[in-house]
Amino acid sequence: MNKHLLSINDLSEDEAFEILNTASELAKISDGPMKKLPTLRGRTVVNLFFEDSTRTRISFESAAKRLSADVINFSAKGSSVSKGESLKDTAQTLQAMGADAVVIRHGASGAAQRLADSGWISASVINAGDGTHEHPTQALLDAYTIRSKFPEFSKSFKGLRVAIVGDILHSRVARSNVLLLTKLGATVTLVAPPTLIPVGVVDWNVKVSYDLDSVLKDIDVLMMLRVQSERMANSFFPSEREYSRGYGLDITRLNSLNSNAIVMHPGPMNRGFEISAESADSHKSVVLAQVSNGVLIRMAVLYQLLGGAALTGEVSV
Amino acid sequence: MEFTIANARLLDGSVVDVAIANGVISEIGNGLNVGKKVDATKNLMIPGLVDLHTHLREPGREDSETVATGSMAAAKGGFTAISAMANTFPVADTAGVVEQVYRLGQEAGFCDVFPIGAVTQGLAGKSLAELGAMANSKARVRIFSDDGKCVSDPLLMRRALEYVKTFNGIIAQHAQEPALTVDSQMNEGIVSSKLGLVGWPAVAEEAIIARDILLAEHVGSRLHICHLTTAGGVDLVRFAKARGINVTAEVTPHHLLLTDDLVSNYDPVFKVNPPLRTEKDVLALRKGLADGTIDIVGTDHAPHPNEDKDCEWQSAAFGMVGLETALSVVVKAMIDTKMMSWADLVDRMSIAPAKIAGYARHGQIIKVGAAANLTIIDTTANWVVDRNRLASKSKNTPFEGMQLPAKILHTFLNGKQVLKDGAIMNGGAIE
Amino acid sequence: MATVLDAGEIGRALKRIAHEIIEHNHGLENVVLLGIPTRGAFLGERIGAFLKEIQSPVPVGTLDITLHRDDLRMRPPRPLLPTLIPSGGIEGKHIVLVDDVLYSGRTIRAALDAIGEIGRPATVQLAVLVDRGHRQLPIRADYVGKNIPTAASESVKVSLEEIDGKDFVEIVAGA
Numbered sequence: 035m036n037k038h039l040l041s042i043n044d045l046s047e048d049e050a051f052e053i054l055n056t057a058s059e060l061a062k063i064s065d066g067p068m069k070k071l072p073t074l075r076g077r078t079v080v081n082l083f084f085e086d087s088t089r090t091r092i093s094f095e096s097a098a099k100r101l102s103a104d105v106i107n108f109s110a111k112g113s114s115v116s117k118g119e120s121l122k123d124t125a126q127t128l129q130a131m132g133a134d135a136v137v138i139r140h141g142a143s144g145a146a147q148r149l150a151d152s153g154w155i156s157a158s159v160i161n162a163g164d165g166t167h168e169h170p171t172q173a174l175l176d177a178y179t180i181r182s183k184f185p186e187f188s189k190s191f192k193g194l195r196v197a198i199v200g201d202i203l204h205s206r207v208a209r210s211n212v213l214l215l216t217k218l219g220a221t222v223t224l225v226a227p228p229t230l231i232p233v234g235v236v237d238w239n240v241k242v243s244y245d246l247d248s249v250l251k252d253i254d255v256l257m258m259l260r261v262q263s264e265r266m267a268n269s270f271f272p273s274e275r276e277y278s279r280g281y282g283l284d285i286t287r288l289n290s291l292n293s294n295a296i297v298m299h300p301g302p303m304n305r306g307f308e309i310s311a312e313s314a315d316s317h318k319s320v321v322l323a324q325v326s327n328g329v330l331i332r333m334a335v336l337y338q339l340l341g342g343a344a345l346t347g348e349v350s351v
Numbered sequence: 352m353e354f355t356i357a358n359a360r361l362l363d364g365s366v367v368d369v370a371i372a373n374g375v376i377s378e379i380g381n382g383l384n385v386g387k388k389v390d391a392t393k394n395l396m397i398p399g400l401v402d403l404h405t406h407l408r409e410p411g412r413e414d415s416e417t418v419a420t421g422s423m424a425a426a427k428g429g430f431t432a433i434s435a436m437a438n439t440f441p442v443a444d445t446a447g448v449v450e451q452v453y454r455l456g457q458e459a460g461f462c463d464v465f466p467i468g469a470v471t472q473g474l475a476g477k478s479l480a481e482l483g484a485m486a487n488s489k490a491r492v493r494i495f496s497d498d499g500k501c502v503s504d505p506l507l508m509r510r511a512l513e514y515v516k517t518f519n520g521i522i523a524q525h526a527q528e529p530a531l532t533v534d535s536q537m538n539e540g541i542v543s544s545k546l547g548l549v550g551w552p553a554v555a556e557e558a559i560i561a562r563d564i565l566l567a568e569h570v571g572s573r574l575h576i577c578h579l580t581t582a583g584g585v586d587l588v589r590f591a592k593a594r595g596i597n598v599t600a601e602v603t604p605h606h607l608l609l610t611d612d613l614v615s616n617y618d619p620v621f622k623v624n625p626p627l628r629t630e631k632d633v634l635a636l637r638k639g640l641a642d643g644t645i646d647i648v649g650t651d652h653a654p655h656p657n658e659d660k661d662c663e664w665q666s667a668a669f670g671m672v673g674l675e676t677a678l679s680v681v682v683k684a685m686i687d688t689k690m691m692s693w694a695d696l697v698d699r700m701s702i703a704p705a706k707i708a709g710y711a712r713h714g715q716i717i718k719v720g721a722a723a724n725l726t727i728i729d730t731t732a733n734w735v736v737d738r739n740r741l742a743s744k745s746k747n748t749p750f751e752g753m754q755l756p757a758k759i760l761h762t763f764l765n766g767k768q769v770l771k772d773g774a775i776m777n778g779g780a781i782e
Numbered sequence: 783m784a785t786v787l788d789a790g791e792i793g794r795a796l797k798r799i800a801h802e803i804i805e806h807n808h809g810l811e812n813v814v815l816l817g818i819p820t821r822g823a824f825l826g827e828r829i830g831a832f833l834k835e836i837q838s839p840v841p842v843g844t845l846d847i848t849l850h851r852d853d854l855r856m857r858p859p860r861p862l863l864p865t866l867i868p869s870g871g872i873e874g875k876h877i878v879l880v881d882d883v884l885y886s887g888r889t890i891r892a893a894l895d896a897i898g899e900i901g902r903p904a905t906v907q908l909a910v911l912v913d914r915g916h917r918q919l920p921i922r923a924d925y926v927g928k929n930i931p932t933a934a935s936e937s938v939k940v941s942l943e944e945i946d947g948k949d950f951v952e953i954v955a956g957a
Contacts, residue, residue, distance in 0.1 A: 035858070052861060059846070059862035068899040073849040101849075121663050142663040143547035144617030151616060152661075165665070167547030206547060233552075234544025337849075342859030 035338055037345035038150045038159040041168045042213035049338075050214060051189070054178050056334035057327070064100055064333065074103035077340050080133040081107045082124065083162070084140040089301065089325070090162055094137045097332035103340070106131065121145060125154040133157045135340055143167035143206075158339045166204045172300055173210035175331040177218060179324050180255055183296050192219035197249050199225040199281055200259025200308055201270075203232050207300045208259060212238055223249055226281065229270045230261075246281050250290045257298045258283055261308045274307060283313045296320050352766055353377075353386025359396035359727060361717055362694050369396065371723040374766035379719055389761060389768070391727050397697045399431025399462075399724035399762060400678065401704040401713050403494065403523070404577060404601060404649030406670070407433075407464070409455065410448065411440025416654040416744045418452060421674070422461035424652070424743040426769040428674040429726035429759040431462050432705065432713040437469040438499035444469035444480035446488035453490040461769045462762075463724075465710065468492040470511050470522060474500050479511060486518045493709055496523035498577055501559060503529050508563060512572040521599075521707070523575040524563050526584070527625065531555035536664060538611040538626040546614065548664065551626050553581040560584050564591040564598055575707065576600040578651050580625045582635030589644045599707050601649040602636050604680035605671055605749060609633075613749070619660045619667030620749050623653070640699060641690040647704040650677045654745030672743050676736060678728070679755035687756060693730070712765065723766040732758040742775055786930050786938075789949035792911065795927035796825065799909050800832035802925050807876055810838055812904065814875045816845040818893060819863035822881035824944040825911055829880060841868035845879070850892035873901045878925075882940040884910040887921030912951060914938050 035052075036044045045053070064071065079098040081091050091107065098105045110124060121140070128136055135158045138146050143165030150159040163169040180194070181187055187194050196215055202208045202224050215222050216239045223241040224231060235242055243249050250256070261281075263274050271277045278284075283297065288310075291297070297309075297319045305311045314321060339345065354371045361367060368383035369376055377385065402425065408416040416424075418435070425433045435452055437443035443452060449466040456464025468485035472478050474497045485492040495515060502508045502524060511522050532555045537543050539550020560576055564587060567574035579585060579600050588600045611627045621627060639645040653670025660667050673680075681700065685691040691699075705714025712722035735754050738746035762770035769776055787795070807813055810833060817826025823844040830842035846863040854860075879893050890908060897906060909925035914932045932938060932953060940951050 056862050059865065063846075063849075063865050068896065070899065071849045072895065073854065121666075122661060140663065142665040145663045147617045148663050151618070165547050209545070209547060232544035233539060233550070234541035237541040237545070338859050341849075341854055343855055343857050345858070 035345060037339070039170050039335055039339065040146045040150055040159060040161045042170050042173055042210050042217065044170070047217055050174070050177070050217060053174055053331065053334045053338060054181060056337060057178055057330040060330050060333050064330070070100055070102060072102050073337060073341055074098065074101040077103045077134040078132055079103045079105050079135045079137065079336065080128050080131065080157075081105065082128065082136050082138045083107070083109050084138075084145075085163070087139055087163070090139065090328075093325075093328040094162065094332050096329045097336055100329070101333055101336060103336070106133070121149065122152070122154055125149055125152065128157070129155045135160060135336065137162045139163045141165055158345070160335060160339065163206055165206065167206050168210045169206040170210050171328070171332055171335055172207050173214040174335070175324060175327045176211055176257070176298060176300070177214055178327050178331055179298065179320055180296070182323070182327070183320060184254065190219045191215060194220040194255065195223075195253045196220050196255040196257060197223045197225055197253045198257045198259065199246060199283070201230045201261045201265065202226050202235075202259070203230045204262075204265070205259050211257065212240055216240070223253070225249055227271055227277070230265075246287065247290070250287055251292065254292070254295055255298060256283070256291060256295060258309050259300065260302065260304060263304070263307065278307060282308055282310065284310045285312050288313045288316055288318065291318065298324060300324070354389055354763070354768065355383045355385045355387070356389045356391050356396065356725070356727065356761075357383070359391035359394060361396055362697060369717065369725075371763065371766050374723055376717065376719055376721050376723050379717070389727070391761070393729070393731070394760060395693065395728045395730050396717065397693075397726050397728065398701045398714050398717060399726045399764070400429045400700045401432045401708070401710060402430050402650050402652070402674065402677070403434045403647060403704045403708055404498070404603075405433040405435055405652045405674065406438065406654065407435040407452070408439065408654060410451065414656050418455035418464060419459040419461070420742065420744040421652070421654070422456060422459045422464060423775045424672070424674040424741065426461040426762045426764070426775060427742045427759065427773070428677050429728065429762055430674060431724035431726070431762065431764050432465060432710050433462055433674070434465045434467050434494060434708060436496060436498045437467050438474060442469050442473050443467070444472050444474075446481070446484040446490075449485050449490040449492055450488050460764070460767070461775070462764055463710070463713070465708065466490045466492060467498075467523070468495045470495045470497045470502050471507065476500060476502060476504055476507065479507070479514065482511070482514055482520065483517065486520060493518065493520045494523055494575070495520060496525065496577065498523065498525040501525050501527040501529060503559070505562060505566070509566050509570060512567055512570045512574065516572050519573070521573045521575045523577050524559065525577050526556045526559035526563070528555040528558050531558075535626075537614050537622070538628045540611065540629060542611045542614060546617070548614070551624075553583055553628065553632070556581055556625055557583040557587060560587045564588075564596055567598055568594065568596045572597070574598045578603050578606065578625055578649065579636065579639070579645060580606050580628050580632060582632050585635045585639035585644055588639070592644065599646040600639075600644065601647050602640055602645045603649060603651045604673055604677045604684070606636055607633065607640065607684035608680055609749060617664045619662065619664050620671070620747055620751070622664060622667050622669055623671050624669035637684060637688070637690055640685065641695065646699070646707065648677065648681055648700050649704070650674055652743075654743055655747045656745060660747050670747065671749050672741065672745055672747055675741055675743065676748060676750050676755065678759060679734070679757045680750065682757045683755055723763050725763040726759060727761040729758045729760055734758050785950055785952045787912070787928060787951035792927070792949050792951065795911065796828050797832050799925045799927060800829050800836055803829070803833065803878060803909070804837055806907070806924065810840050812875045813840045813878060814868060814870065814872060815840060815842045815878050815880055817842070817880040818889060819844050819846050820945065821940055821942050824942050825882060826880035829909065841870055843868040845893055845896055847889060847892040847896055850895045852888055852892065867900065871901060872897065872903045875903050876905045876907065877903045878907045878909055880909045882911050883938050884908070884913045884921075884923050885916060887917045887919040890921045891919055911940060912938055
């Protein structure tokens with residue numbers, strides 16, 4: 035396996051399933067009898083968060099601690115740190131601290147790759163979200179959640195139908211999920227107003243629809259993405275009301291889903307905007323499971339990267 | 352200061368000795384023996400290259416480059432004349448600044464430096480700079496450009512085109528519609544969508560080119576399009592020339608060779624404005640340069656210090672150095688691919704730019720009496736680009752580690768040798 | 783290559799071990815078998831079947847020790863194998879660990895660590911099909927199918943019908 039996890043492209047189909055399977059085993063032991071495992075004792079994991087994200091940071095921190103790793107949290111809010119200095123100087127400090135893995139969340143697409151390629155650190159780099167590029171562990175925990183609800187897809191996602199709805203253009207969760215779901219064999223449909231679909235989508239192995247209602251009855255998984263209302267200012271959509279009416283998940287749309295279908299959301303949710311409160315809390319929603327599965331997946335990733343002999347440094351593109 | 356360059360091959364295939372004295376070619380023949388001998392056996396002699404698009408960074412950003420170091424880089428690249436863009440600090444929008452840059456070039460003595468004047472005051476795009484004053488200054492400015500930024504206000508562009516008719520000047524436009532390129536990072540397309548980087552769509556360049564071509568026609572003035580990068584742009588220039596509009600166009604060496612998939616590693620050495628585009632665009636640009644739709648090659652040499660490239664993509668500066676690799680990259684893209692001959696190359700990189708800009712002593716046919724601005728090239732040698740061996744103060748080359756054809760051996764500036772066996776003559780030229 | 787146990791001998795050894803477990807624990811009250819995957823788990827099932835046949839059923843589970851190994855850093859990360867602790871748990875129980883070969887003792891040390899994380903059994907006992915010597919830690923088996931002295935340069939290969947198609951144990955040259 036690759037030394038870094040920067041993108042879903044770093045994983046083969048087998049390696050992705052390996053992570054899901056490892057998480058399944060960890061679920062049995064770590065959630066039950068053995069809360070704490072000695073596997074990463076003596077290893078140091080640094081959470082390098084340039085963007086606020088308490089939820090993801092805590093998830094990674096829990097994961098590392100349950101494996102007995104030492105955790106250092108470094109929070110550098112991008113706006114107050116001058117450009118250029120921020121990433122490089124910080125990285126060199128981490129090297130001095132003896133970090134074995136750096137979990138990085140940054141506002142710039144490609145920041146995780148720059149850190150991995152730079153030669154400033156020798157640690158494994160885990161991308162916890164870089165700009166609008168990717169968020170690989172989110173896609174992995176989403177796949178894990180789907181698998182736990184649909185055991186028939188435990189070895190392959192062929193035949194699974196997923197719709198991803200929302201601001202695809204600016205979403206790293208969308209990019210990682212498209213890559214992973216299609217890699218595992220699922221059929222993916224993106225739904226958004228045309229302004230929020232990237233021009234390069236022709237190269238993605240997905241279908242595109244501007245009409246949410248036409249898609250709902252033929253899917254097993256409905257993944258709602260967060261939409262920022264600030265996008266209105268750049269004319270991506272005329273008003274919150276029009277966006278909600280066209281692309282929001284309300285009770286009517288919820289009820290038109292198949293009885294087995296599930297509703298997902300990476301969080302945080304804008305209740306009442308892209309997803310109604312009742313939809314978020316309905317029995318179809320697996321949002322809470324996504325959060326708890328996050329810790330297991332991150333434990334599995336840390337185990338794969340740090341649990342064995344040191345991995346080679348080739349970065350795939 | 353006399354030289355005999357012996358056994359040089361000229362473009363017409365003849366092998367001759369060329370004697371230089373008092374800054375001009377004094378004699379051409381065989382068995383000549385004037386002054387110092389320079390052995391050019393098996394090497395090609397061409398008129399010195401002319402670059403109408405260089406950024407010298409002085410005054411203001413001498414940490415990236417100075418007029419002196421930039422001139423040295425030019426000489427190493429076989430250039431005897433370069434035009435220095437106006438986006439310095441302070442901006443070259445007054446006679447004072449352009450005269451300063453001109454004087455610095457003269458003092459350095461490695462190539463002729465011709466300052467370009469800004470079109471608008473402070474490059475702010477709001478009101479015209481004192482174009483007349485700059486034209487009448489010692490720097491005799493004839494080319495004006497806000498390069499780095501676009502003259503986006505159509506009325507201002509019209510006025511600028513009209514105004515320079517006084518002294519047969521040229522407005523050189525950096526075509527980039529600002530409203531369509533807010534926070535743009537790379538070409539908008541398949542790669543940008545994959546990488547999550549804000550796109551710089553081709554239409555933002557083409558829309559301005561289309562507008563300015565029509566303005567130039569309406570006003571009857573000379574328009575020059577800087578660094579063309581799209582297939583659509585080439586089509587527009589072709590259309591304009593067919594209509595008899597007085598437009599000239601330029602392409603950079605890197606846009607003839609590199610494509611946007613190189614950005615996949617987020618290495619900011621590939622971050623440039625206008626951005627690297629697709630294979631389709633590269634092929635269209637090559638065809639355009641080969642058939643003359645694109646008149647010249649301009650390097651857009653843009654030095655940046657390490658701190659401005661050794662960071663995440665969004666924080667990095669736009670630009671690549673190019674003076675020292677220009678000829679070799681054009682050879683690789685155009686001659687090795689059999690799309691152009693050496694004679695075509697000399698036209699695009701020396702004769703045509705000198706003619707457009709009116710640099711009388713450059714881009715001249717090699718004959719007795721012509722100014723001795725000459726470049727001697729080993730057309731058979733290959734070399735590997737090593738950023739640590741560049742003469743430029745900045746090392747942001749996208750060609751690092753690449754093997755390139757054609758090595759520049761000697762450069763002569765107005766009869767003085769400024770480059771000998773690929774090495775700059777320190778402290779100026781040898782007499 | 784030499785066969786040291788054939789199918790019949792394996793069956794007899796496991797049956798004898800089952801008798802010894804009953805004897806040593808004065809019955810089967812609170813006895814729990816935990817097999818160490820992969821082959822220890824199959825052996826645990828077999829011993830459990832014998833115990834049921836001879837006396838009464840006991841809870842049988844598996845305990846994967848991968849995450850507790852002390853040699854993780856020496857190889858790429860290994861896949862995790864199934865862990866299934868029977869519903870009665872291990873608190874106050876007599877755990878009998880079951881494995882195929884006892885060699886350095888490190889696997890059993892890891893199993894003891896794993897058990898320690900889960901809870902506090904009354905006793906931990908060890909049943910192995912083969913003890914080949916060369917202990918690197920102070921660990922010993924309570925129930926042994928066969929003692930087979932080996933050279934460090936040899937290895938013991940256990941094949942079981944459940945996974946290898948046939949039952950036999952052989953010594954092969956090479957580690």
